[in-house]
Each structure stands twice: as C-alpha cells, then as structure tokens.
Amino acid sequence: MTLLLDALAAAIGRANVLTGDDAAPYLTDWRKRYVGRALAVARPANTAEVAAVVRECVAARAPMVPQGGNTGLVGGGTPDDSGRAVVISLQRMKRVRSLDLANDTVTVEAGCVLQEVQQAARAGGRLFPLSLAAEGSATIGGNLATNAGGVQVLRYGNARDLTLGLEVVLADGEIWDGLRGLRKDNTGYDLKHLFIGAEGTLGVITAATLKLYPLPAAQMTALAAVPSLACATRLLERSRAAAGAALTAFEVMGAITLQHAVETLPALRMPLPLGEPWYALLELSDAEGEQHATSVLERVLAGAMDAGEIADAAVASSIAEARALWRLREGIPEAHARRGGNVKHDVSLPVSCIAEFVESTNAALRRRFAWIEPIVFGHLGDGNLHYNMGTVAGTPIEVAFAHEQAINDLVHDAVHARSGSISAEHGLGQLKRGAIVRYKPAVELELMRRIKRALDPLGLMNPGKVI
Amino acid sequence: MTLLLDALAAAIGRANVLTGDDAAPYLTDWRKRYVGRALAVARPANTAEVAAVVRECVAARAPMVPQGGNTGLVGGGTPDDSGRAVVISLQRMKRVRSLDLANDTVTVEAGCVLQEVQQAARAGGRLFPLSLAAEGSATIGGNLATNAGGVQVLRYGNARDLTLGLEVVLADGEIWDGLRGLRKDNTGYDLKHLFIGAEGTLGVITAATLKLYPLPAAQMTALAAVPSLACATRLLERSRAAAGAALTAFEVMGAITLQHAVETLPALRMPLPLGEPWYALLELSDAEGEQHATSVLERVLAGAMDAGEIADAAVASSIAEARALWRLREGIPEAHARRGGNVKHDVSLPVSCIAEFVESTNAALRRRFAWIEPIVFGHLGDGNLHYNMGTVAGTPIEVAFAHEQAINDLVHDAVHARSGSISAEHGLGQLKRGAIVRYKPAVELELMRRIKRALDPLGLMNPGKVI
Numbered sequence: 001m002t003l004l005l006d007a008l009a010a011a012i013g014r015a016n017v018l019t020g021d022d023a024a025p026y027l028t029d030w031r032k033r034y035v036g037r038a039l040a041v042a043r044p045a046n047t048a049e050v051a052a053v054v055r056e057c058v059a060a061r062a063p064m065v066p067q068g069g070n071t072g073l074v075g076g077g078t079p080d081d082s083g084r085a086v087v088i089s090l091q092r093m094k095r096v097r098s099l100d101l102a103n104d105t106v107t108v109e110a111g112c113v114l115q116e117v118q119q120a121a122r123a124g125g126r127l128f129p130l131s132l133a134a135e136g137s138a139t140i141g142g143n144l145a146t147n148a149g150g151v152q153v154l155r156y157g158n159a160r161d162l163t164l165g166l167e168v169v170l171a172d173g174e175i176w177d178g179l180r181g182l183r184k185d186n187t188g189y190d191l192k193h194l195f196i197g198a199e200g201t202l203g204v205i206t207a208a209t210l211k212l213y214p215l216p217a218a219q220m221t222a223l224a225a226v227p228s229l230a231c232a233t234r235l236l237e238r239s240r241a242a243a244g245a246a247l248t249a250f251e252v253m254g255a256i257t258l259q260h261a262v263e264t265l266p267a268l269r270m271p272l273p274l275g276e277p278w279y280a281l282l283e284l285s286d287a288e289g290e291q292h293a294t295s296v297l298e299r300v301l302a303g304a305m306d307a308g309e310i311a312d313a314a315v316a317s318s319i320a321e322a323r324a325l326w327r328l329r330e331g332i333p334e335a336h337a338r339r340g341g342n343v344k345h346d347v348s349l350p351v352s353c354i355a356e357f358v359e360s361t362n363a364a365l366r367r368r369f370a371w372i373e374p375i376v377f378g379h380l381g382d383g384n385l386h387y388n389m390g391t392v393a394g395t396p397i398e399v400a401f402a403h404e405q406a407i408n409d410l411v412h413d414a415v416h417a418r419s420g421s422i423s424a425e426h427g428l429g430q431l432k433r434g435a436i437v438r439y440k441p442a443v444e445l446e447l448m449r450r451i452k453r454a455l456d457p458l459g460l461m462n463p464g465k466v467i
Numbered sequence: 468m469t470l471l472l473d474a475l476a477a478a479i480g481r482a483n484v485l486t487g488d489d490a491a492p493y494l495t496d497w498r499k500r501y502v503g504r505a506l507a508v509a510r511p512a513n514t515a516e517v518a519a520v521v522r523e524c525v526a527a528r529a530p531m532v533p534q535g536g537n538t539g540l541v542g543g544g545t546p547d548d549s550g551r552a553v554v555i556s557l558q559r560m561k562r563v564r565s566l567d568l569a570n571d572t573v574t575v576e577a578g579c580v581l582q583e584v585q586q587a588a589r590a591g592g593r594l595f596p597l598s599l600a601a602e603g604s605a606t607i608g609g610n611l612a613t614n615a616g617g618v619q620v621l622r623y624g625n626a627r628d629l630t631l632g633l634e635v636v637l638a639d640g641e642i643w644d645g646l647r648g649l650r651k652d653n654t655g656y657d658l659k660h661l662f663i664g665a666e667g668t669l670g671v672i673t674a675a676t677l678k679l680y681p682l683p684a685a686q687m688t689a690l691a692a693v694p695s696l697a698c699a700t701r702l703l704e705r706s707r708a709a710a711g712a713a714l715t716a717f718e719v720m721g722a723i724t725l726q727h728a729v730e731t732l733p734a735l736r737m738p739l740p741l742g743e744p745w746y747a748l749l750e751l752s753d754a755e756g757e758q759h760a761t762s763v764l765e766r767v768l769a770g771a772m773d774a775g776e777i778a779d780a781a782v783a784s785s786i787a788e789a790r791a792l793w794r795l796r797e798g799i800p801e802a803h804a805r806r807g808g809n810v811k812h813d814v815s816l817p818v819s820c821i822a823e824f825v826e827s828t829n830a831a832l833r834r835r836f837a838w839i840e841p842i843v844f845g846h847l848g849d850g851n852l853h854y855n856m857g858t859v860a861g862t863p864i865e866v867a868f869a870h871e872q873a874i875n876d877l878v879h880d881a882v883h884a885r886s887g888s889i890s891a892e893h894g895l896g897q898l899k900r901g902a903i904v905r906y907k908p909a910v911e912l913e914l915m916r917r918i919k920r921a922l923d924p925l926g927l928m929n930p931g932k933v934i
Contacts (some may be wrong), residue, residue, distance in 0.1 A: 065787035102700055102819035103850070104707075147653050155712075158651060161628065167883050176910045181817045183849040184625060184891035186664055187903050188933055189915050194659030197653055212706045233569055240571075241681045244754030245622075245712030287711030288763070296755070350648045352569035382650040383570070436654050443643045447922070448656050452755055454921035455914070 005062040008042050008086070011052035016043040016092070026087050029078045030071055034430060036079035038065070041087040047167060047175055047206045050088065055062040055173035057086050057252060063463050064088055066200035068142025069113060071134040073346075074429025076465050077197040078442035088204060090141045096120045097207065104212040104293050104361060105181040110205050112273055117210070119434040126212035129156035129248075141205050147197035149425030151329075155248040155285070156213070158425070160178025161194065165209035166192040171202065171456035181209045190322065194451065199427050200462040202455045208461050216285035219248075220293040222301060224313040225276035226252075229355035232280050235300075236351070238309065239282060242300045246293070249283035250381035257375045260390075261328060264335040266330055271314040271321075280310075280380070281329050332377055340397040342375055342390040342467065347415045348424035351383045358385070361414045368410065370401060371395040384424040387411060413441065428466045471527040472727050475509050475553070483510040483559070493554045496545045497538055501897060503546035505532070508554040512785055514634060514642055514673045520555055522640035533667035535609025536580060538601040540813075541896025543613065543666040543932050552712030555671060557608045563587045564674065571679040572631060572648040577608025577672050584677070594678035596715075600797060601915035608672050618796075621848035622715040622752070623680070625892070626663065632676035633659040638669065638923035648676045656877050661918065666894050667929040669922045683752035685907065686715075687760040688789035689768060691780040692743035693719075696822035698776040699747050699847055702767075703818070705776065706749060709767045713760070716750035717848035718796050724842045727857075728795060731802040738781040738788075747777075747847070748796050759788035769932035799844050807864040809842055809857040810874050814882045815891035818850045825852070828881045835877065836870060838862035851891040854878060879906065895933045 008017045017025070018041040026033065026041045039062060044050045057064050063085040067077040079085035093111035100106070101124050108117050114135040121128035130143060132150030142148075144166070152240045156162060165180040178192055193205055226232045232252050239247050255277050262268045272279070282300075286293035297315060304310045316322035336342055349357055358376065365372045373392045378385035389407055391400050402406065412422045416439045423432050437445065448467050452459075475484045485493070485508040493508045495501065506529060511517045524531050530552040534544040546552035560578035567573070568591050575584050580603040588595035597610060599617030609615075615626045623629060632647035642752070645659055662670055693699045699719050706714050722744050729735045739746070749767075753760035764782060771777045783789035803809055816824055825843065832839045840859045845852035856874055858867050867874065879889045883906045890899050904912065915934050919926075 040684075100817055100819050102704065103817040147657075149651050149653075153650060157628075160657070161624075169912070170914075174910050176914065177908060178911065180886055180888070182815045182886075182891070183620060184616050184815045184846075184851045185888035186616075186892055186894045187663075187888055187890045187899070187907065188895060189669075189918055190614075190627070190660050190913075191911065191914055193657050194918075197655075197657055201667065202656075214711060215503050216711065237569065242754060244681060244683065244752075245755070272685055285711075287709060287713070287871065348572040348649045348651045350567055352567050379651075384651045419647055419649075421647070421649050421652035421654055422652045424649070425653055427653045428655060432654070440654065441644060443637070444645065444655075444658065447643065447658055450921040451656055451661075451918065454917040459472050 004056060004062055005040055007056040008040060008053060010051045011056055012042060012044050018043065026067060026070065026089060027079065029075050031073060034075035034078040037083035038079045038085045038087045039080050039083060041089055043089045043092050045092045047169065048205055050169045050206050051175050053088055054169050058173060058458065058460060061458065061460065062086050063460050064144065065462050066090065066204045068110065068139030068145070069134065069137045070428060071138040072142065072146060073426045074431035076427055076429030080464050088197060090139060090206070093206060099124050099183060103124065103181050105209050106142055106212055107179055107207060107209045109207045110139060112140050114138050114140055114143055121212050121319055122215070127215045128210060128212055130159055130162055135335060140208060144196050144205050144208055145198065145200050146427040149382065149384065151249050151251065151379065153379060154250055155245055160193060162211050163192060163196060163208055164211060166195055166205055167207040168195050168203040168205055171458065171461045179207060179209050181438045190426065199429060199466050200354050201452060201466045202461060214287065218286045218290040218293045219287055219322065220284045220286065220297045220315065221314055221325050222282045222297055222315045223271060223325050224280045224282065224301065224310040225272050226278045226280050226310050227276055229278055232278055233351060233355055235280055235309045236380055238304055239300050243284055243296050246284045246286055246296065247282070248285040249281065251281040251378065252380040253279045253281070253329060253332065253377040254375065255279065255331055255379050258328065260339060260375065261335040264338050265331045266378050268331050269324060270328070272312050274420070276311050281325060336375065336388065342388045342397060343400050343404050345387040345411050345428045346424050347387050347411070347420055347422060348382065348384045349415060349418050349420035351380065353418045354380065354383060354385065357414060357418055361411060364414065365389065365407065365410060371399055408435065430465060433466060471523060471529055472507055474523040475507060475520060478523055479509060479511050479516045485510065492852055493534060493537065493556060494546065498540060501542035501545040503553050504548050504550035505546045506550060508556055510556045512559045514636065517555065517636045517647055517671055517673050518642050521636050522766050523641055524553050525925065525927060528925065530927050531555055532929050533557065533612065533671045535577065535606030535612070536601070536604045538605040539609065539613060539896060540893045541898040543894055544609070547931050557606060557673070560673060561876065562682050566591050567648060568593065570648050573679055574646055574674060574676045575607055576604060576674045579607050581605050581607055581610055588679050594682045595679055597626055597629055600800060607675060611663050611672050612665065612667050613894040616849070616851065618716050618718065618846065620846060621717055622712055627660060629678045630663060630675055631678060632658060633662055633668040633672055634674040635662050635672055637641070638925065638928045643687065646674060646676050660820045664746065666896060666933050667818045668933045669882060669918065669928060681754065684755055685753045685757040685760045686789065687751045687782065688762045688792045689749045689780055690738060690792050691747045691749065691765055691771070691777040692739050693745045693777050694743055696745055696825055699745055700818060700822055702747055702771050702776045703847055705771055706767050709762050709931050710751055713751045713753055713763065715752040716748065718748040718845065719847040720746045720796060720799065720844040721842065722746065723840065723872060724799055724844050725795065727806060727842065728798050728802040731805050732798045734925065735798050736791060737795070738867045739779050743778050748792060803842065803855065809855045809864060810867050812854040812869050812878050813891050813893045814854050814887055814889060815849065815851045816882060816885050816887035818847065820885045821847065821850060821852065824881060824885055828878060831877060831881065832856065838866055841901070869883030875902070897932060900933060
C-alpha cells in the first residue's frame with residue numbers, strides 16, 4: 001500500500017496526504033460514536049486532483065470515503081476499521097467560483113463551509129436559505145451529499161431543492177460537469193438528484209450551482225404556548241394560509257425539552273411561563289418591511305388566540321429578542337449533550353399524523369419503560385420531529401441507552417406504520433444502514449442496489465454506508 | 468403476436484385491448500408530426516393491471532410505450548412504425564386516491580387530467596399550482612413523465628418539485644410503492660427523481676403524491692410595455708425583491724408575437740398600444756387580499772417607470788380583465804398554428820444571458836436568412852424562451868421549414884455556448900433524441916445509458932425515446 005501512498009503524493013503533493021496522528025481528526029465522527037482507520041487522508045485542492053486521487057484508489061482497489069466538515073450524525077463520513085480506505089477530504093476546495101446576481105445563482109466548491117456560502121450570497125444582496133445548527137463547520141458538499149434540511153425547509157426546501165447543478169467525480173475518476181444554472185432543463189435523466197443524498201456512495205460531489213433568493217426586508221419571530229400538538233398543527237395551517245410563503249419557519253418544542261434547556265444553559269431565558277405542554281416558534285420573512293410583517297403576525301396570533309389554538313404568545317420586538325427566541329431552539333441539542341445525551345430519533349411523518357403519533361407512541365413507550373421521558377422538538381412545518389427519549393429524574397440516562405435498540409424499534413415501527421421515514425434529515429450512514437432494511441420495500445432496496453452497481457461497479461465509493 | 472393479444476385480453480379484458488381503427492387516435496401525436504404503429508393499445512384500469520400488462524409484454528419481448536393524454540410536443544408517447552409495440556394508455560386510471568388537507572397533499576392516479584387534479588385541490592380549499600396550456604387534456608402521469616413546466620414555475624417549480632412520492636410499475640412488471648407524503652426523507656437514493664422526466668423509458672408512473680399550497684386570497688395581473696429584454700430582466704429582479712414569493716408569473720412576449728396574435732384571433736385585445744419591442748405579463752398571488760396585492764404591484768410598477776424599465780403598464784382591475792391579459796399570452800400558440808406554424812425552440816438559459824442571447828442570435832439568424840422573423844415569447848422568470856422563427860411578410864413559412872435543421876443548429880449552438888438547455892420543458896422524446904448527443908457531455912450520456920441498462924435491461928420501455 002505504500003505504492004498507493006506514493007501515487008497519491010505524486011498526484012496532490014505529499015503534504016496533502018495525511019497519515020498517523022495527522023489523519024486522526026478525520027477518523028472519528030463528531031459525536032464520537034464511530035472511530036475508523038484509514039490508509040491515508042487525501043486533501044486534494046481542485047477537481048482534477050480529486051479525479052487523480054480517485055483514479056489512483058481505483059487502480060489500487062482501495063475504498064474511498066468522501067468527507068466534508070465531518071459534522072454528520074450517522075457515521076457517513078467515517079471509514080470502517082479495516083485501515084484500507086482513503087478518506088478524501090474536500091476541505092481545501094473552498095472557492096466561490098462565480099456569483100450570478102441576475103440569475104440568482106452561486107457556484108461554489110464542495111469544501112466551502114455553509115456559512116461562507118450564506119455570506120457570499122449576502123454580500124451580493126441575496127439569501128442562500130439553507131440553515132442548520134452546524135453551519136459554521138459543515139461544508140456545502142456534505143450538505144448536498146446528505147441532502148441537509150434545517151430550519152427553513154418549510155419555505156425553501158431541502159439542500160436538494162436549492163441545487164440547480166453539480167460537478168461530480170465519478171467512481172472511475174471521470175469528471176461529470178453538470179454545473180448548470182437553469183431553472184428548467186428537460187434533457188434526459190436528472191442525474192444531480194441521484195448524487196444528492198447518496199452520502200458519497202455513488203461519486204464525490206466537488207462543486208454545485210445553487211439557487212439564491214431575495215433577502216427579506218424584515219423577519220419577525222414569535223413564541224406561542226400551545227395546549228396540544230393538534231393545536232400546533234392548526235396554528236401551522238392558519239399561519240400558512242395567512243402568510244403564504246412568508247412563513248419561513250415553524251418549529252415545535254415540548255415543555256420538558258425547553259425546561260431542560262433553560263435549566264442547563266443559564267444564558268437562555270423563556271419569555272413565557274412554562275405552563276403549556278408545547279411551544280411553537282414561528283418566523284415570518286417579509287418582502288415589505290417590519291410594519292407589514294408585524295401586522296400579519298399579530299393577525300395570525302390574535303386569530304389563533306380567539307380559536308383557542310394558543311394560550312399565550314411573545315413576539316420579538318427587536319433583533320436581539322428574535323435571536324434570543326432562536327437560541328432557545330438552537331440550544332436544545334447542546335443542553336441535551338450536557339445532560340448526558342438521550343436516545344435520538346430523526347423521524348418524519350405526514351403533518352396530519354404528528355399529533356396522534358406522539359400521543360400514542362409516548363403512551364406505548366411509557367407502558368413498556370416506566371422511566372422514560374420524551375424530550376421532543378422539531379420542524380413541525382415539515383413533519384419532522386427529533387423524537388428523543390431521556391429518563392425521568394432519578395433514573396440515570398444509561399438505563400435508556402441500555403434499551404436503545406428496543407426503543408428504536410418501537411419508535412421506528414410506529415413511524416413506519418404511519419408511512420413515515422426513520423431518517424428525515426440526517427441520512428443513513430452506518431447508523432441506520434441496517435435498520436432501513438427492516439422498513440424499505442424489497443423492490444426499492446433492489447433498485448438502489450442496481451443503481452449502485454451501475455455507477456460504482458467495483459463498490460469502492462464509501463462502502464458500508466447507505467446500502 | 469396473437470398470443471400476446473390474448474394474454475393482454477385475459478389480463479385486462481378484451482374491450483380494453485384496442486387494435487385497428489380503435490387504436491388509431493393513440494398512434495399520432497397531437498401536432499401530427501409523428502405517426503406510429505402498434506400491436507395494440509392496452510387500457511389497464513389499475514396498478515395491478517398495468518403490472519400484468521408489463522409482465523405479458525416482457526414475456527413476449529414486446530416494446531411498451533406509456534401514454535397519458537397524448538399532448539406531448541416531442542413524440543415521446545408515439546410508438547415507432549415497427550408495429551411491434553404495445554401502447555399502455557393510463558387514461559382509465561383516474562382516481563383521486565386521497566386528499567390530506569392537514570398535510571397539504573393529494574394522491575392521484577396517473578390518468579387524472581391535470582385540470583381534475585387542480586379541481587380536487589380547489590375543492591379542499593387548496594392550490595395545486597402546476598398550470599399549462601394543455602391542462603384540460605394532459606394527464607398528471609404525462610406531466611410527471613415529462614417534468615412539465617408551465618407558467619408558475621417561478622414560484623412553485625416544475626412538476627418534479629411538486630412531487631413527494633410516486634408509484635411506478637417497473638420494466639419487469641414489479642410495482643414500486645413510493646407513495647410517501649413526506650417533506651423530508653433521507654433514507655437512500657431518491658428514486659422518484661429518476662422516473663420523473665424519464666419520459667417512460669425507465670418504468671410506468673401509475674400514481675403520485677403531490678404537494679398542495681394555500682389558495683391565494685387575491686391575484687393581480689399587469690401587462691407592462693418594456694423598451695428591451697434587459698429592462699425586462701431588471702423589472703423581474705425588482706418584482707422579486709418587492710413581492711418575494713408572491714410573484715407567481717413573469718412572462719415576456721415580443722411585440723411582433725403579440726401583433727400576430729391580435730391580428731389572427733379577433734377575441735384578443737391589447738390594452739396598450741403596440742409601441743415597445745417587448746411586453747411583460749406579471750402575476751402576483753397574495754395571501755392577504757386585493758388591496759394589499761394592488762399596493763405591492765403599483766409600487767413595483769411606479770418604481771420601474773421612474774427607473775425607465777417600463778414605458779407603460781396596464782393593471783387588470785377585474786378578474787375578467789386579468790383573464791383577458793392571460794388570454795393574450797395563452798392565445799399565442801393557437802395564433803401561430805393558424806398562421807401556418809413556425810420553427811420552434813424551447814430553450815432555457817441563465818436569466819442573466821437572455822437579453823444578450825436574443826440580441827446576438829437574432830442578428831446571426833438575420834445575417835444568414837434575410838427573410839427570418841423571430842416570434843419570441845416565454846417564461847423569463849425561469850430563463851425559458853419559446854424562441855420561434857417565422858418569416859417576414861411576403862415570404863411563405865415553407866421557406867423557414869426548408870431550413871429548419873440549419874436554424875435549429877444555429878439556435879441550439881448559441882444556447883449551448885451559453886450553458887443553456889435545448890429542451891427546457893418539452894423533453895427529448897423522438898424529436899430531440901439525436902440533437903442532444905451533439906450537446907451533452909459524453910460522460911453524462913454514458914451515465915444515462917448505465918441507468919437505462921440497470922433499470923430496463925431488456926430495453927423494452929419506450930425504446931427510441933430520450934436515449
């Protein structure tokens with residue numbers, strides 16, 4: 001294998017082929033659930049170098065693991081422990097290749113951090129709306145490989161929906177230049193959608209042409225206390241009808257989830273008493289201005305109050321207050337982590353099933369595990385819940401971890417029974433590659449296998465992930 | 468082949484296996500450019516019958532041509548003249564399977580006419596926004612197979628973007644049930660995007676779960692006279708910035724195109740003098756009401772007037788007036804047809820290239836063909852032009868048809884040089900299957916071929932189309 005190391009060094013420079021301690025940060029996922037080994041970590045600087053690395057790996061029959069910011073949650077970017085794989089890190093490919101304001105597009109390389117893409121758009125007076133907790137370190141290439149979601153999917157869609165074109169290094173080292181900035185192009189099979197969300201198992205995404213939007217003139221944020229998830233669903237419907245596409249986020253958080261957050265992170269403040277079981281965070285992005293946004297939001301909230309859909313509401317009256325409301329939502333994962341974690345599920349359901357799903361699945365879990373405590377939050381507007389399970393006071397979280405598989409199976413079976421998804425936005429990676437076989441129709445798994453064989457006949461692209 | 472006819476009759480009833488004169492309407496496309504032959508036309512009533520038809524065809528190695536409303540423009544639904552194919556008409560599969568208002572989704576069978584889908588949504592107080600000239604006879608299955616576009620793509624996307632789930636009968640007769648109503652689902656390769664836009668070459672779409680939207684409270688329409696396409700592009704940018712997602716259509720029409728339309732169709736009236744070279748048709752869909760929509764639209768138009776982007780504008784003050792403005796736009800294809808047709812191109816470009824493309828391509832065409840007259844209109848908001856070529860007064864249109872190939876090559880080369888698409892919304896079918904080989908990278912064609920072989924190894928699904 002030193003032959004391959006030499007070939008990689010010849011292709012991209014020895015300084016960009018990391019081994020030993022230098023490689024270590026690339027071999028563990030950030031939640032520290034997976035630790036792999038690798039022959040080397042290759043850090044190519046451009047598309048031609050990625051192609052050269054892939055060709056050398058193919059020649060040596062070495063498995064390849066593409067990696068972006070290494071912020072994934074399912075081990076999709078971590079190699080197995082065989083030590084044979086080459087991790088291909090895209091982090092050096094950071095160019096914004098072009099910004100076309102009249103076309104509302106930007107073309108960026110895969111290693112650009114999501115926040116850098118947002119900033120490049122903003123510098124041109126445009127919005128790139130993909131937004132998620134890890135945006136300060138996740139790369140756009142990783143966002144695309146996992147079809148990232150986040151908090152504005154309700155309005156702007158997933159990473160997939162924001163992509164017009166891709167450049168991909170294929171499994172044989174050929175480069176597919178599909179970097180088109182077109183809203184309409186019906187000239188054959190849509191290949192970009194095959195690579196987006198494939199978690200690097202069909203090729204290496206090296207660049208993308210992305211959609212931009214006008215910057216909103218104003219954003220208004222409110223937190224509403226809701227008596228039930230059913231009420232939250234009705235509030236969502238009311239908000240969409242009144243605000244149309246101006247409704248850019250609709251999040252829900254359980255009272256227990258918020259209570260843990262404010263207890264654990266002293267910087268967080270609840271602007272309302274924690275007296276209702278659920279809280280909804282609404283964001284309006286308005287093309288006109290603050291006054292108009294305020295009038296729409298207040299009309300929605302007044303109507304919801306009259307209809308009994310909400311018990312109370314706080315509207316942020318400054319950017320600082322709006323940020324404080326968002327910090328409540330964004331602080332939840334950190335608060336969870338500080339409290340020792342919990343058993344996590346990233347599920348989606350038809351919005352019409354969410355309230356019934358939570359009620360009956362909570363009850364089923366409590367019947368089986370008397371110590372369980374649901375710690376739920378998520379993107380109600382997209383039918384996506386982070387339906388996580390902790391333990392009641394007095395029971396250490398380790399008890400939940402000891403029953404993780406049983407909890408997962410119960411939750412995922414309940415999701416499947418309602419035609420939901422067991423991985424709404426995080427992907428399959430290593431974590432759910434086995435579980436998905438339990439739920440996907442055999443016909444669909446077979447289609448996936450045929451596509452994998454057609455595009456990666458040697459099976460070298462990120463083996464052991466997805467399929 | 469009578470064996471296959473008997474087998475089809477046994478599977479779906481002899482009355483639903485058409486031959487001879489009964490089959491004739493299915494063997495010609497509606498523009499009468501393609502006339503094919505077929506062993507039979509099968510009209511299955513449900514998904515199981517489609518699967519049975521496919522299995523019998525596979526057993527007999529008979530090619531299959533899926534067909535919806537037979538309104539396609541590229542011969543994608545017409546069989547070749549071998550007489551061996553079985554046309555599979557989906558027209559009997561017309562059920563609305565379910566309407567989920569809280570989830571904003573509807574599940575319909577492929578043979579539902581687009582207008583029926585729109586009506587089912589409207590009956591539930593929702594909008595299904597796909598809208599195009601043939602909506603009274605085109606089926607949703609055909610819309611999906613061709614990834615139809617239309618007039619509201621600017622806001623809601625193409626047919627692809629409106630689809631959450633699909634049911635497909637695969638090339639071997641297996642049924643893939645991918646009918647999910649989920650906004651987020653990252654559990655493997657996105658198969659639905661492979662079948663959408665594949666024009667029936669990978670399988671037969673039998674049903675779909677589609678996204679619905681709130682009905683707008685009001686719609687406002689205006690026609691603006693613009694001194695140039697560059698001004699129209701700036702007006703588009705201004706409108707998007709001011710109205711955000713409320714801008715649901717932005718069409719442009721050349722003055723000559725409009726002049727032909729009003730001369731040919733007496734029912735059409737121009738509300739403005741035909742003194743400027745271009746006219747833009749804007750539509751705002753407002754979540755609040757008419758008063759708000761009017762104020763936004765008037766602000767946009769006043770600003771554009773001050774900036775010199777428009778010379779004049781007419782705002783529809785009633786639904787009847789709005790319909791009259793839209794009829795100007797919608798009457799164009801009929802007016803073209805009555806005047807003997809023209810040489811058509813359905814191209815898309817980055818919006819930033821449109822003005823320069825039209826100017827320089829018009830000039831190049833006129834240098835080569837002194838008698839040529841551009842008759843251009845299209846969806847500027849999507850960068851999609853119907854860049855059609857007629858002849859000046861005194862020159863019969865047959866002269867243009869005699870030079871069709873040379874005109875096509877000049878136009879398509881100019882589109883390709885600007886990274887555009889030679890088929891924005893109509894697909895490839897038979898018409899552009901050859902042309903695309905001139906423009907697609909070899910790597911991309913090879914990927915398409917590999918996918919075709921993986922999903923349809925016998926090559927029986929709509930052969931001779933797309934690839």
